[in-house]
Amino acid sequence: MTTGPTDQHAADPDERRSGTSTVRYVAGKVGGALVSLVFVVALGFFLFRMIPGDPLVTMTRERPTGPEQLAHLRERLGLDQPVWQQFLDYVGGLLQGDFGTSYMYRRPVGAMIAERVWPTLLLVGTATALAVVLGLWLGVRAAWRRGGLFDRTQTGITLALWSMPQFWLGLLLLIATQGVFPSRGMTSVDPPNGFVMQALDVGWHLTLPCLTLLLVIYAQYMLVMRSSLLEEMGADYLRTARAKGLRDDLVRRRHAVPNALLPTMTLIFLQFGMVVSGTVTVEAVFSWPGLGLLTYEALRGPDLPVLQGVFVILAGSVIVMNLVADLLYRVVDPRVRAS
Amino acid sequence: MTPLLELQDLGVTYRTGEGDLQAVRGVDLTLQPGETLGIAGESGSGKSTVVAGVLRLLPKSATVTGRVLLDGEDVAAMRWGRLRAARWSEASVVFQGAMHALNPVQRVGRQIAEPLRLHTGASATEIDTRVRELLEQVDLPPAKARAYPHELSGGQKQRVMIAMALACDPRLVIADEPTTALDVIVQAQVLDLLGRLVAERGIGLVFITHDLSVLASACSRIAVMYQGRIVETGDAKDVITAPHHEHTRALAAAFPEVGDPASRYAPATSEPLPPEGERDPQQPVLLSARNLRVHFRDRTGTAVAAVDGVDLDVQRDEIVALVGQSGSGKTTLARTLLGLQQPTSGEVHHDGRPVPASASGLRDYRRHVQLVLQDPSSALNPRHTVYESVAEGPRIHRLGGNERDIVVAALEAAELRPAERYLTRLPHELSGGQRQRVVIAGALALNPSVLVADEPVASLDASVRGEILGLLLRLRRQLGLAALVITHDLGLAWNIADRVAVMFRGELVEVGPVEQVLLEPHHEYTKKLLAALPSPGPDDARYAG
Structure with a gap:
C-alpha cells in the first residue's frame, strides 16, 4: 500500500518540481554527515584511550626518568587531567584546526598529516582510478556474455586476487619483479633534477604499491558491475531497444550500462574512502611515506594525538565521499530527484 | 494483395532445464493492411511469444519452426542488417507494461527520437519536430518530451509507448496488452486513439490482451490462444456472442457485462457457491468513516485533499466495492x-x-x-x-x-x-x-x-x-x-x-x-x-x- 503519494502525484502530474525539495535534501544529507563526523571524533578519542600501553613509558624508554620528571611530562601533555577534560580540550583544539602535538616527534599533528596526505592520495587516487576503469570494463564484458569463457576465467581470477592479503601480494610482486622496481620509498635517495625526471622517478616508485592495491581492489568494482548489469539484462526496456533495431553494442552502451552504473557509483565513492584507510599494509610493505605508514609508526607509541588525527581524517574521508555519492546520485538518477 | 503479416504453422519451443517447452504450436494467422486482429489469451498461452517471434526477438533457447512473413518477406531468412532495418521501421511493438518497457534514466523524448535517428537520415531539428508531432498525435503536450518515465502517469507512459511505436511510420503495429493496468477511462482513451490511427493511416494492428471485452470493441477479427494453439478464430462479434471453444467461454465469463443478470452474484468459479441464507437487513456496522479527510502537501507545499469528507459504512455480512x-x-x-x-x-x-x-x-x-x-x-x-x-x-x-x-x-x-x-x-x-x-x-x-x-x-x-x-x-x-x-x-x-x-x-x-x-x-x-x-x-x- 505504498500508492498513497502516487495517487496524489497522478492527480496533478503537470506540476513542476520546486527548488525547496533540493535544498531540503542537500541540507538533510549534509546534516547527517556532520552528525557522523561528531560521532567519529568522539569515538576516535575514546577508542584510542583503550589501547594498552602507556605513552610515557615508550617516550622515556631510553632515558632514566625520575617520578618528578614523569609527573611534569604528564602535566605538559595534559594527561593528568580527567578524561572528559582532555576530550573537551581536544574538541576545542579541533574546532580551531589544531590536532594536537605528537608525543614522539614533538610536532603539530596537523602539519604531519598535511605532509603525509599527498603521497597517500597519489597512491590511492591512481590505484582507484585504474581499478574503476579496469573493473567496470571487465564487469560489463563478463556480464554481457554471462557464463562464457571470458566470464568464467575473469570471475575466477578476480576472486583469487580479491582474497589475497595485501602485504602478501606486495611481497610476492617484490620477489617476482626481482628488483626491477624500487622496493621502498617514494623517491630515490638521490632524486634527479628537473620536474619531468622527478615525476618519472616518483612514478617508478609508485608502480609496485599501486599495482598491489589495484589488483586487490578492482575485484569489487568488477563484481558489482557484473551483478548490477546482470540484473538489468532481463529488463524490458532492453527488449524495447532491440526491437527498435539497435545494434547489440548500442543496446549495451546506451541503455544497459547507464542503468547498471547507478548502484556501482555509490560503491566507487564509498570505497574510495575505505581504500584510503586500507593502505596501512601496502604503505608499510613498501615504506610509502603516506598516512598508512604514519599510522603504523604511531601505533607503536601509542602516539595518541597522531592516531586520533589520522583516524578523524580517514573516517572523515569515508563520510565525505559517501556524501558526495549521495549528492551525485541525485544528479545522475532522475528517479531519486523526484522522491 | 500481400498480407502485412502472415504466420504459417508457427511453432516456438524453449529449451529449459526440465526439457523442452512448446510455447507456440501450429499458429496460422494473416493480417491485411487497415485491419485490426485481436489475439486473446491468458499468461502462458503463448501470445507474447508470438509477438517476439515476429521481430525475431526470442531468446537463444527458443527454436522456431514454420514461417513468419512480414510484408511477404521471410523474417527468418533476413540477414542481421536487414532485420535491424526492418525492426521498428516496418513493424513496431507497443510492449506490455510501459512502466518497465521504457528506459528509466532517459527522457522520453530521446527514447521516441532514437528509432528516428537510427532509421532515417533526418536532421536534429527535423527529429525534434517529428517528436513534437508524435506526442501531439497521442494527445500529450510536446513539453512532455523532457519528462522522465517516472514523472508520467500510467496512461501517459502508455501513450509515449504508442508515440514511439509510430515514430518511423511502420505499416504494422503490434500492441501487447496496451491497456492492462489502466483504469477504464484511460483505457477508453487509448483504445480510441489506436482505433483512430488504424482508420486514418491504414496500418495493420495486432492487438493482444486477456480481456475479451476490450477486443470486442477494438477489433474486427479475434483469435483465441490457449496453451500455445489458436483454439478459435473468427469475426469479433461471432466469437464474443457465440463462442465455440470452452476456453473462449471461460474468458468471456471472466469479464461479466454489467447489467447481465446471469453474472450477478455469480463470479466464474468452478466450485459451487453456497446458497444465500436468510440475510438480516439490520446487520451491525463494523467499520465506519465519518467526515473523513486526509490532506497531503505536494512538493510546492499546497495542500491536496486526497480524501475529502467521506462517510462510509461497512456492515457485517456485506461486500462493499x-x-x-x-x-x-x-x-x-x-x-x-x-x-x-x-x-x-x-x-x-x-x-x-x-x-x-x-x-x-x-x-x-x-x-x-x-x-x-x-x-x-x-x-x-x-x-x-x-x-x-x-x-x-x-x-x-x-x-x-x-x-x-x-x-x-x-x-x-x-x-x-x-x-x-x-x-x-x-x-x-x-x-x-x-x-x-x-x-x-x-x-x-x-x-x-x-x-x-x-x-x-x-x-x-x-x-x-x-x-x-x-x-x-x-x-x-x-x-x-x-x-x-x-x-x-x-x-x-x-x-x-x-x-x-x-x-x-x-x-x-x-x-x-x-x-x-x-x-x-x-x-x-x-x-x-x-x-x-x-x-x-x-x-x-x-x-x-
Whole structure:
C-alpha cells in the first residue's frame, strides 16, 4: 500500500518540481554527515584511550626518568587531567584546526598529516582510478556474455586476487619483479633534477604499491558491475531497444550500462574512502611515506594525538565521499530527484 | 494483395532445464493492411511469444519452426542488417507494461527520437519536430518530451509507448496488452486513439490482451490462444456472442457485462457457491468513516485533499466495492481505514468504537481488519514458506491455541486443500491464484471481521479471477465476513458486491446498492465510468440511456 503519494502525484502530474525539495535534501544529507563526523571524533578519542600501553613509558624508554620528571611530562601533555577534560580540550583544539602535538616527534599533528596526505592520495587516487576503469570494463564484458569463457576465467581470477592479503601480494610482486622496481620509498635517495625526471622517478616508485592495491581492489568494482548489469539484462526496456533495431553494442552502451552504473557509483565513492584507510599494509610493505605508514609508526607509541588525527581524517574521508555519492546520485538518477 | 503479416504453422519451443517447452504450436494467422486482429489469451498461452517471434526477438533457447512473413518477406531468412532495418521501421511493438518497457534514466523524448535517428537520415531539428508531432498525435503536450518515465502517469507512459511505436511510420503495429493496468477511462482513451490511427493511416494492428471485452470493441477479427494453439478464430462479434471453444467461454465469463443478470452474484468459479441464507437487513456496522479527510502537501507545499469528507459504512455480512479511477483517493481512504495513514480530520470507528491511535491499540485493531494486497507475488516474502507466511500474523498477535491448527484451518478456509500439501511450499512454486489464496489465508488466520482488499484480482489471470472472487463471496456467505474491495473494475462490483461506493476526486459521489448505482446512475461521473466500459460495438444499444 505504498500508492498513497502516487495517487496524489497522478492527480496533478503537470506540476513542476520546486527548488525547496533540493535544498531540503542537500541540507538533510549534509546534516547527517556532520552528525557522523561528531560521532567519529568522539569515538576516535575514546577508542584510542583503550589501547594498552602507556605513552610515557615508550617516550622515556631510553632515558632514566625520575617520578618528578614523569609527573611534569604528564602535566605538559595534559594527561593528568580527567578524561572528559582532555576530550573537551581536544574538541576545542579541533574546532580551531589544531590536532594536537605528537608525543614522539614533538610536532603539530596537523602539519604531519598535511605532509603525509599527498603521497597517500597519489597512491590511492591512481590505484582507484585504474581499478574503476579496469573493473567496470571487465564487469560489463563478463556480464554481457554471462557464463562464457571470458566470464568464467575473469570471475575466477578476480576472486583469487580479491582474497589475497595485501602485504602478501606486495611481497610476492617484490620477489617476482626481482628488483626491477624500487622496493621502498617514494623517491630515490638521490632524486634527479628537473620536474619531468622527478615525476618519472616518483612514478617508478609508485608502480609496485599501486599495482598491489589495484589488483586487490578492482575485484569489487568488477563484481558489482557484473551483478548490477546482470540484473538489468532481463529488463524490458532492453527488449524495447532491440526491437527498435539497435545494434547489440548500442543496446549495451546506451541503455544497459547507464542503468547498471547507478548502484556501482555509490560503491566507487564509498570505497574510495575505505581504500584510503586500507593502505596501512601496502604503505608499510613498501615504506610509502603516506598516512598508512604514519599510522603504523604511531601505533607503536601509542602516539595518541597522531592516531586520533589520522583516524578523524580517514573516517572523515569515508563520510565525505559517501556524501558526495549521495549528492551525485541525485544528479545522475532522475528517479531519486523526484522522491 | 500481400498480407502485412502472415504466420504459417508457427511453432516456438524453449529449451529449459526440465526439457523442452512448446510455447507456440501450429499458429496460422494473416493480417491485411487497415485491419485490426485481436489475439486473446491468458499468461502462458503463448501470445507474447508470438509477438517476439515476429521481430525475431526470442531468446537463444527458443527454436522456431514454420514461417513468419512480414510484408511477404521471410523474417527468418533476413540477414542481421536487414532485420535491424526492418525492426521498428516496418513493424513496431507497443510492449506490455510501459512502466518497465521504457528506459528509466532517459527522457522520453530521446527514447521516441532514437528509432528516428537510427532509421532515417533526418536532421536534429527535423527529429525534434517529428517528436513534437508524435506526442501531439497521442494527445500529450510536446513539453512532455523532457519528462522522465517516472514523472508520467500510467496512461501517459502508455501513450509515449504508442508515440514511439509510430515514430518511423511502420505499416504494422503490434500492441501487447496496451491497456492492462489502466483504469477504464484511460483505457477508453487509448483504445480510441489506436482505433483512430488504424482508420486514418491504414496500418495493420495486432492487438493482444486477456480481456475479451476490450477486443470486442477494438477489433474486427479475434483469435483465441490457449496453451500455445489458436483454439478459435473468427469475426469479433461471432466469437464474443457465440463462442465455440470452452476456453473462449471461460474468458468471456471472466469479464461479466454489467447489467447481465446471469453474472450477478455469480463470479466464474468452478466450485459451487453456497446458497444465500436468510440475510438480516439490520446487520451491525463494523467499520465506519465519518467526515473523513486526509490532506497531503505536494512538493510546492499546497495542500491536496486526497480524501475529502467521506462517510462510509461497512456492515457485517456485506461486500462493499469502492470504485474510481487511479488518483481518486481510494487507496488513501483504505490506508486511513486501516490506520496506516493518520486522517487530517474526521473519525474511523470499528465496532462502534473509535480506532485507537496508540501503537498497541492499532495492532489490536488490525487483527480485526485485515488487508489483502493487489499483487500476491510481492505481498509474500519469497523466502518464507506458506506456513511461515500464514503463521506470522497469529504470532505477532500472540493468538492462543495450536499454531499449526490455526494455519491449516486458515488455508482450508482459503480453499487450499488439502492444506498439508501447501505448508512447506515457497511462493515461487505456486500459481498466481494460489499465492493470492495464501495472502487471504494469512488474513483469515487472525479471524478478522473485515477484509480490506485492494484490487485483489487485478494482477491475476482471467480464469483465476473468478475463483478468487468466488472465494470472497463464499467467505461472506459462510462466515458473514465483511469486505471492502477497492477496484477500478465495475464488473467485479457486479459479480460479488452488495453495495457500491463511487469515489471521485476524494469524495464519494454515489453510494448505494449495486443494481441501483450501476443500472440507474445519478452522478455524471458514474455515468462516465459506465460509458467508458468497452462495449461489443457501436450498434449495440444495451448501454443506451
